[in-house]
Amino acid sequence: MNNALLLEKKQQFIVIVPAAGIGKRMLASCPKQYLTINNKTILNHTVNRLLSHKNIAKVILAISDNDDYFSQTTLVDNPNIIRVSGGKERVDSVLSGLQAVNDAKWILVHDAARPCITHNDIDKLIEQCFANNSGGILAAPVVDTMKRACQINAHENINETMKVSETIDRSSLWHAFTPQMFKVNELKQAIEQAQKKGLVITDEASAVEQLGLPCLLVSGRRDNIKITRPEDLVLAEFYLNQQKLEQIKG
Numbered sequence: 509m510n511n512a513l514l515l516e517k518k519q520q521f522i523v524i525v526p527a528a529g530i531g532k533r534m535l536a537s538c539p540k541q542y543l544t545i546n547n548k549t550i551l552n553h554t555v556n557r558l559l560s561h562k563n564i565a566k567v568i569l570a571i572s573d574n575d576d577y578f579s580q581t582t583l584v585d586n587p588n589i590i591r592v593s594g595g596k597e598r599v600d601s602v603l604s605g606l607q608a609v610n611d612a613k614w615i616l617v618h619d620a621a622r623p624c625i626t627h628n629d630i631d632k633l634i635e636q637c638f639a640n641n642s643g644g645i646l647a648a649p650v651v652d653t654m655k656r657a658c659q660i661n662a663h664e665n666i667n668e669t670m671k672v673s674e675t676i677d678r679s680s681l682w683h684a685f686t687p688q689m690f691k692v693n694e695l696k697q698a699i700e701q702a703q704k705k706g707l708v709i710t711d712e713a714s715a716v717e718q719l720g721l722p723c724l725l726v727s728g729r730r731d732n733i734k735i736t737r738p739e740d741l742v743l744a745e746f747y748l749n750q751q752k753l754e755q756i757k758g
């Protein structure tokens with residue numbers, strides 16, 4: 509067994525789960541994390557998957573102060589969940605979670621809206637980050653041809669608002685997933701600096717990158733989708749049921 513694996517077996521981690529978004533693109537009557545799949549909220553699926561992993565001890569959940577739904581879930585009494593106030597943007601929710609962390613060297617961050625995360629992918633991420641003593645993220649290479657879009661000029665008389673400006677070389681492009689794993693002090697510093705500079709931060713890695721720190725791309729399963737649009741809910745249900753058949757832990 510290699511050192512990374514030995515270390516990983518003993519180590520217990522905390523995962524911050526930002527869950528304070530409203531999920532506007534889902535067009536639902538409640539925040540998307542409270543939509544249900546197989547009679548369980550998406551948030552329940554996600555948190556249960558994390559807390560049932562052998563190396564995850566606690567989940568810090570960033571929930572909006574205006575949230576009327578969380579108190580109705582079975583998560584509310586779970587002693588391994590620490591609730592913190594979510595912020596205006598995802599990055600504010602993550603920072604709020606980081607402020608509740610004391611005494612941990614590493615932290616993982618995982619979207620509430622990614623219930624199909626597997627234990628095997630979490631293992632891979634932790635092992636790679638430990639083996640390289642570096643932060644990292646689960647990700648997957650882009651498979652579609654990628655286009656840059658630009659606005660159509662008024663005089664062009666086409667019934668769409670966007671058109672192709674160019675095709676981008678996809679050979680070095682990856683989709684960034686979560687969990688993302690970093691050293692606590694580095695992530696905190698990276699987010700605070702990025703916020704000072706007014707940079708747009710859509711994931712933890714984008715903050716860490718601008719500090720010039722390395723971030724590993726750890727190849728993950730493509731079924732680790734982020735439920736974003738209505739059609740994603742059906743897909744997530746399919747993947748969760750399929751994973752059950754494959755006896756993937758959840």
Ligand code: C5P
Pocket residue numbers: 525526527528529530531541570594595596597598599601602619620621734735736
């Ligand atoms: O909206 P999107 O899917 O990109 O959000 C990603 C994650 O960030 C979701 O789990 C969402 O609940 C969370 N989030 C948050 N606080 C916000 C906005 C989003 O915790 N202000």
